[in-house]
Amino acid sequence: MEFRCRLATASGQISEGVFTAESEAALRRELEEKGLYVLDLKSARPGLAALRRSGAGGRIKLHEFLVFNQELATLLKAGMPLVQSLDILRRNIPNPVFKGVLDDVYEKVRSGTALSDAFEAHPRHVTPIYTASLMAGERSGSLEQVLRRYVAYVQVLGAVRRKVVSALVYPAVLTLLSIGVVAIIVVRVVPQFNDFYAGFGAELPLATRMIVALSNGIRSQLPLLALLAVGAVFGGRWLLQQPAQRQRLDRVILQLPGLGGIARQFATSQLSRTLATLLGGGIPLVTALDVASRSVSNRHIAAQMTDITRQVREGQPLSTAMAAKGEFPDVSVKMVEVGEATGALQDMLNAIADFYDEDIETKLGRFLLLIEPVLLVVMGIVIAALLIALYLPVFQLSSALS
Known part of the structure; x- marks a missing residue:
């Protein structure tokens, strides 16, 4: 207590x-x-009490957290004691949740607790990589350099993630727009054509009858379909929160043609950069592997890393354990093997991350060049088929009148 x-x-x-x-x-x-x-x-515990009053469910923005670490590193480099630096920085934090965390960290550090242990008490707001980096900096006496290395790591990783997301935004928007246009035609436009054709009392073409039947079915079951869609969204979110289901999904993603290779390279890059950052802070390889495995966004790769960590702890080389799993690109395994042989594993891991970051950017560019015209063509074919099916009776009537 x-x-x-x-x-x-x-x-x-x-x-x-x-x-x-x-x-x-x-x-x-x-x-x-x-x-x-x-x-x-x-x-x-006034720091935690303030945190509870401010709402423990709040979040700390990444930008705020990085600015805090940059300022803390600057104060430490200027020769200011850690406790005094924390006291100065915590007073200027506008986010009540972040201020509550820093108040508690300040009180703990002032009473003799290590900075890494103080932050480790808030796993909801800080990552294991951060606390492990702080521990390495405290043990080696280079806390300021470790903080700057962590900030650089987060910024690089964030830049790669933003590139991937921005590359996928346009295809996603185009797909949703296509679905929306088709839905409007089926639900709103088709019934009006059906009412118009009903006045002629003639049999409609097969394609038109199929479109009309589809429209009537969707309109009659619209509440049920909406309920099923909402249930599918919440059910999917619940399944993704289950570790076993999330691991299966991530494994399926890795096996997808095209995108699976990009996802595998992104996971390898993320793992390599995290591991290099931890090794650069002076953390032993086995501990760094354990922390890095928990930072990988792909749960299937993370599960494989758990087994790899156990094998390395038993004395097996990292490259051999990675090759036995068969989940990592051959180039990355070879580079890790060279890094172990030459004693430059950290440099090789950074080189792996840089190599795959560039390769991912190139492949995403090619993917966009291919997927954009494909989506436009598919959307045009679907809409054109719907319109032809709707206007086909008009064409037949014109031919009969001629």
């Missing part, structure tokens, strides 16, 4: 701090044995 204490020394100096003990009586006894007078002792 943690207690906030107000203490006085024999010379009359008063100080406050947060201490950890099994019970209040044990803490009092420990402080009195040190010659301190306990003026006040409360079982309270």
Whole structure:
């Protein structure tokens, strides 16, 4: 348990701090044995209390977090003590959730807790990579360099992710637009044509009858279809939150033609850059593998990394364990093997990440050049087929009148 204490020394100096003990009586006894007078002792954690008042469900924006780390690294480089640096930075945080976290971290560090342990108490807001990097910086005495390396890592990884997302936005918007246009034609336009043709009392062509039947079926079951769509969305979200289902989906994604190769390269790049960042901070390989495996967005690759970590812990080379799984590109396995042989594993991992980042950008560019005209052609064919089916009776009537 943690207690906030107000203490006085024999010379009359008063100080406050947060201490950890099994019970209040044990803490009092420990402080009195040190010659301190306990003026006040409360079982309270003001930093966490502020966090709860601000809403524990809130989020810390990535930009805010990176700016904080950059400023902390600058203050440490200027020679300012860690506690004083945290105290200065926490006062200027507008986000109440982030301020609550930093208040708690400040109190813990001031009472003697390591910075990595203080942040590790907030797994909802910080990643294992960050806490592992802080631990490496504390052990090596290079906390400022580790913070800057972490900021650079997040910025590079974020830039790659933004490129991938932006490349997929246009095809997604074009697909949704196509579905919307087809839905409007089927639900709104087809019934009006059907009412118009009903006045002639003639049998419609097969294509027109099929479109009309489809429209009538969708309109009659529209509430049920809407309910099924909503259920599918929530059901899909629930399934994705299940680790086993998410792992199966990620495995299927890796097997898709075209996109599967890009997803595999992105996971390999993400893993390599994370591992290189941790190794650069002085973290042992086995620990770095364990932390890096939890940072990979593809759950199937993460599961494979768990087995690889176990094999490396038992003494097997990393390249051999990766090759045995068969989930990583051959180029990356060969480069890891060279890095292990030459003692430059960190440099090779960074080279792997840079290589695949460039390759992903090139492949996404080719994918867009191919998928955009394909989507436009498919959308044009579908809409043209619908319109021809609707106007076919008019063409036949014109031929009969001629």
